[in-house]
Amino acid sequence: MEVLISNWSNVQSMPESFVFPPERRPGKNLVPVCNDIPVIDLKPIDEDHDPAETIQQILKASQEFGFFQVINHGVSEVLMDDTMSVFKEFFGLPAEYKASFYSNDINRSCRLYTSTLNYDKEEFHYWRDNFTHRCHPVDDYIQFWPEKPSRYRDVVGQYSVEVRKFLLRILDLMCEGLGLELRYFDGEFSKNQLLSVNYHVPCPDPSLTLGMPEHSDPNLISMLQQCDVPGLQFLKDGQWIGVEPLPNALLVIPGLQLRAISNDKFQSPKHRVVTHSKEARTTIGCFLIPSNDVCIEPARALVNSGSPQFYRAYKYQEFFSTFTVKGCDADAAFESFKLHG
Ligand SMILES: O=C(O)CCC(=O)C(=O)O
Numbered sequence: 001m002e003v004l005i006s007n008w009s010n011v012q013s014m015p016e017s018f019v020f021p022p023e024r025r026p027g028k029n030l031v032p033v034c035n036d037i038p039v040i041d042l043k044p045i046d047e048d049h050d051p052a053e054t055i056q057q058i059l060k061a062s063q064e065f066g067f068f069q070v071i072n073h074g075v076s077e078v079l080m081d082d083t084m085s086v087f088k089e090f091f092g093l094p095a096e097y098k099a100s101f102y103s104n105d106i107n108r109s110c111r112l113y114t115s116t117l118n119y120d121k122e123e124f125h126y127w128r129d130n131f132t133h134r135c136h137p138v139d140d141y142i143q144f145w146p147e148k149p150s151r152y153r154d155v156v157g158q159y160s161v162e163v164r165k166f167l168l169r170i171l172d173l174m175c176e177g178l179g180l181e182l183r184y185f186d187g188e189f190s191k192n193q194l195l196s197v198n199y200h201v202p203c204p205d206p207s208l209t210l211g212m213p214e215h216s217d218p219n220l221i222s223m224l225q226q227c228d229v230p231g232l233q234f235l236k237d238g239q240w241i242g243v244e245p246l247p248n249a250l251l252v253i254p255g256l257q258l259r260a261i262s263n264d265k266f267q268s269p270k271h272r273v274v275t276h277s278k279e280a281r282t283t284i285g286c287f288l289i290p291s292n293d294v295c296i297e298p299a300r301a302l303v304n305s306g307s308p309q310f311y312r313a314y315k316y317q318e319f320f321s322t323f324t325v326k327g328c329d330a331d332a333a334f335e336s337f338k339l340h341g
């Protein structure tokens with residue numbers, strides 16, 4: 001059988017290698033959709049209102065809820081729609097063209113794969129194709145990007161620049177809220193930028209499989225543009241809750257490095273993706289990632305007698321390899337970096 005699920009048409013029954021063992025299945029029970037996910041509106045700041053209220057909303061959303069959606073974020077709706085169409089077209093291209101990007105090699109600057117990078121060894125597969133590449137600075141990477149659809153490089157190039165601006169702006173608002181100097185996260189903490197696009201074809205039985213495993217994002221911060229098909233779920237107070245896509249909103253998820261640098265002021269919420277029985281789902285993620293050698297440690301301003309330093313200093317590379325060795329389990333990975341007592 002074709003490995004890439006985007007090459008499958010009209011799958012009628014579950015291929016066995018995608019059926020999870022019973023205790024790992026999402027099951028048939030419907031997960032409640034959460035209607036109170038914080039929505040941050042950046043318009044008041046653009047209209048020169050005092051940003052203090054928005055900053056407090058972002059702080060509260062990150063600290064109490066864990067993640068949030070943003071509207072009037074500055075990334076144009078036309079560009080968002082164009083980018084979504086380009087990626088949908090990309091996944092619909094002939095198998096022969098996509099085959100040239102197929103790779104499980106993490107060092108390939110542009111790669112397309114199914115399930116996880118561990119496809120050949122994993123016990124069962126996740127119901128997704130993922131296409132991912134670096135995108136900052138655009139000129140350093142654009143030569144590796146697809147030439148089809150013909151608008152790809154132009155549209156995805158503009159999008160990469162705009163979503164980076166957006167995330168750096170959110171980080172600056174977080175700095176103000178946390179009492180860190182502005183631009184604290186610019187530079188090495190956010191040096192690398194990855195676009196990561198997930199594509200899931202309709203699944204004959206969503207109760208038996210997942211589109212993405214439960215995980216926290218290992219980077220600094222993530223942004224997600226969803227299409228109108230739901231699937232994303234967050235673990236909140238021990239329960240899975242569904243995220244209903246909000247048209248034109250961008251979702252912001254603090255990553256594990258933000259948790260460490262903020263000295264646990266922010267969490268990095270666990271999330272997963274369930275599949276849909278009728279419709280294909282495409283989501284565009286953008287990750288800001290520290291450079292490998294940068295030293296990550298709780299910001300000095302956030303360590304004091306009431307809030308002792310929770311993590312030792314480490315290099316991002318060290319964290320990432322521990323995270324990978326621990327099967328992408330954030331709690332297990334942090335055990336190596338926590339300061340006890
Ligand atoms: O596709 C989604 O809804 C979530 C994607 C995600 O969590 C990720 O790429 O890290």
Ligand SMILES: [Fe+2]
Pocket residue numbers: 215216217222271
């Ligand atoms: Fe994620």
